[in-house]
Amino acid sequence: MNKLLLYVRQALHMMKEERLFSGIYIAGTALAIAFTMVIAVVYYAKLADIEPEVNRSRTVYVLPMLEIPKNGYELKEPTNFYSLNEMKEWFYPMKSAEVISASIKISDFFRDKAYAWYKDSKPVPVVERLVDANFFKVYHFHFVYGRPFAPADSLSPICIISRDISEQLFGKEVNPVGKVLTATTDLRVVGVIEPTSSIAEQSFGQLFIPQSDGANMMTIVLKEGCSVADLEKELEEIAHKRSVSSKNLDYSFENRIWPHAQLQLSGGRELSSWKDILLALFPQVFVLLLVPALNLSGLVAARMKRRLPEMGVRKAFGAKRRELLHQVITENLVLTLWGGIVGLVITWLLLYVFRSWVFFAVSNHATTMPEPTIEGEMLFSPLIFLIALAVCLIVNLMSAAIPAWLSLRNPIVESMNQKK
Amino acid sequence: METIIKLTDINKVYRTEEIETQALENVNIEVGKGEFLSVMGPSGCGKSTLLNIMGLLDEPTSGTVELCGTTISHNLSDNQLADFRNRTLGFVFQSFHLISSLNVLDNVQLPLLYRGIGYSERIRRAKEVIERVGLSHRMKHTPVQLSGGQCQRVAIARAIIGNPEIILADEPTGNLDSKMGADILGLLKQLNEEDGRTIVMVTHNEQQAQQTKRIIKFLDGRQIQ
Numbered sequence A: 001m002n003k004l005l006l007y008v009r010q011a012l013h014m015m016k017e018e019r020l021f022s023g024i025y026i027a028g029t030a031l032a033i034a035f036t037m038v039i040a041v042v043y044y045a046k047l048a049d050i051e052p053e054v055n056r057s058r059t060v061y062v063l064p065m066l067e068i069p070k071n072g073y074e075l076k077e078p079t080n081f082y083s084l085n086e087m088k089e090w091f092y093p094m095k096s097a098e099v100i101s102a103s104i105k106i107s108d109f110f111r112d113k114a115y116a117w118y119k120d121s122k123p124v125p126v127v128e129r130l131v132d133a134n135f136f137k138v139y140h141f142h143f144v145y146g147r148p149f150a151p152a153d154s155l156s157p158i159c160i161i162s163r164d165i166s167e168q169l170f171g172k173e174v175n176p177v178g179k180v181l182t183a184t185t186d187l188r189v190v191g192v193i194e195p196t197s198s199i200a201e202q203s204f205g206q207l208f209i210p211q212s213d214g215a216n217m218m219t220i221v222l223k224e225g226c227s228v229a230d231l232e233k234e235l236e237e238i239a240h241k242r243s244v245s246s247k248n249l250d251y252s253f254e255n256r257i258w259p260h261a262q263l264q265l266s267g268g269r270e271l272s273s274w275k276d277i278l279l280a281l282f283p284q285v286f287v288l289l290l291v292p293a294l295n296l297s298g299l300v301a302a303r304m305k306r307r308l309p310e311m312g313v314r315k316a317f318g319a320k321r322r323e324l325l326h327q328v329i330t331e332n333l334v335l336t337l338w339g340g341i342v343g344l345v346i347t348w349l350l351l352y353v354f355r356s357w358v359f360f361a362v363s364n365h366a367t368t369m370p371e372p373t374i375e376g377e378m379l380f381s382p383l384i385f386l387i388a389l390a391v392c393l394i395v396n397l398m399s400a401a402i403p404a405w406l407s408l409r410n411p412i413v414e415s416m417n418q419k420k
Numbered sequence B: 001m002e003t004i005i006k007l008t009d010i011n012k013v014y015r016t017e018e019i020e021t022q023a024l025e026n027v028n029i030e031v032g033k034g035e036f037l038s039v040m041g042p043s044g045c046g047k048s049t050l051l052n053i054m055g056l057l058d059e060p061t062s063g064t065v066e067l068c069g070t071t072i073s074h075n076l077s078d079n080q081l082a083d084f085r086n087r088t089l090g091f092v093f094q095s096f097h098l099i100s101s102l103n104v105l106d107n108v109q110l111p112l113l114y115r116g117i118g119y120s121e122r123i124r125r126a127k128e129v130i131e132r133v134g135l136s137h138r139m140k141h142t143p144v145q146l147s148g149g150q151c152q153r154v155a156i157a158r159a160i161i162g163n164p165e166i167i168l169a170d171e172p173t174g175n176l177d178s179k180m181g182a183d184i185l186g187l188l189k190q191l192n193e194e195d196g197r198t199i200v201m202v203t204h205n206e207q208q209a210q211q212t213k214r215i216i217k218f219l220d221g222r223q224i225q
């Protein structure tokens, strides 16, 4: 342990002495880290359990069943909807589901902008969502005023709006609950939520209207301990029962069941959580890191050559190769960690400046979404720091360990007589 | 007198692409415990090579090295050799070979660091030997802030901190003026006479060699006297 301290002290001293080397090394590491971190943060923001989408890791989106004519002809496009009765009868009793919310797929919403106004005010563009009471159980919003929808609200002309819209329509610090705004129809405000980031696009909305009938998507939060497979089994059972009781149609959920991560990345890969995603991304990130790591290792190799006499002396006085390797890696780690800090700052700057571009690079609804806000939770999560640290360690090992190990193989006398 | 260094039939051949240099040829040397031995000879006659082989910094092409009754052979691993050097040997070089990024205190404690001794004990002993070489007031200086003579004192402190039986000094006064050189030699003599350490010193200075207990002379890799 106290060896470590000595190494760190020497590293700091060398940082002062070898400014050019240190500067380049830190900058190189910082860039490598910034690149990977941008990827990590984007995926984290879109896939981790972040407010209001706190249940992402166990949220599954289910599209309407496929209807296949029994005569074998013509596969019908699944344009059907779930009715409220259907929901109650077939889906609510499922054992693997904790909450089921019926709503309209977001992609059906963001095609056109909706507008809302109050009395004679100028119409304000809003992102409008049709949702049911359970929507507010799946996603956790902070209510500034009022309340979420109740099951009995399903046909009422009411709405919930986000605070930014409320401020534009009714003014700051005004409680609009009970007032009536106009969107497609007149709607009485029952609640105001804190605005959320459009990065969390499944839950995003500025004007929420009760879903009456005919949802075309179920959002299901799995019970703790239940898997997607459990849900799939129950859904297929329902499809089977309906197929048996129908004269003309067979029903199927094939390719209709989308865990959050899969829906977000609209990929066919079997990725059910952001952890899987990070693992899947690892090879790409590794290659991304390889290039800077190779450059840095060239730098380290050159420096090791300059330090050969020192290494020779240390060996003469009893240092083992393993200890010296340990020392070089620790010293480099000090630089790498500096690089990590600079890299994180660059990451945050990049994400802030290019937020629309970066976050919507993996979005299907980029054109109609308002500019995303970035929540602290997305940038400063412990996981992100952990990833940054891991990336630092990988860069450090790739760039320092190998050239150091090779150079430490030099015979002592040769090392010591190396011209500085 | 107990033999502490024994070299038997040592040959050292350097092979480069064009030429072969026989740096040492059939060298047989015994050094007794507590001896202060000078090695002399013209440049290129193999003195440094000899000292490096004695100090286990280099391997002979053939022949055997025995230190403190242990025969050093190929079946000792690099790590075992490192441990052996750490406990038995202390080195002083012509160009000091201090680590420029470490201060005096950290340079001196190096051998104890690799022996796995704890921080406070290392510092205590380092301060002790630094005081012994008269540099207590320069503890936090880095080597560039010291004169040549002071650097060599630091090197001597580093060589003796681990209480090695043997000190090998390759032209320890070669880079110093005569006054500082005499100083350093005095220090080495003191270590030999008062602490009973065995010292082998390479020198070009006849006058200094005369002050040691025994002189051997080399010419073209062979011991001539």
Ligand SMILES: Nc1ncnc2c1ncn2[C@@H]1O[C@H](COP(=O)(O)OP(=O)(O)OP(=O)(O)O)[C@@H](O)[C@H]1O
Residues within 6 Å of the ligand: B014, B015, B016, B021, B022, B023, B041, B042, B043, B044, B045, B046, B047, B048, B049, B050
């Ligand atoms: N690494 C090496 N490769 C090839 N030849 C070498 C090597 N090291 C030393 N030699 C040769 O071996 C011979 C002995 O060298 P050594 O350094 O032992 O001499 P020395 O007596 O210490 O000389 P000086 O008094 O100048 O220090 C010299 O001819 C030298 O050129």
Ligand SMILES: [Mg+2]
Residues within 6 Å of the ligand: B047, B048, B049, B170
């Ligand atoms: Mg020499």
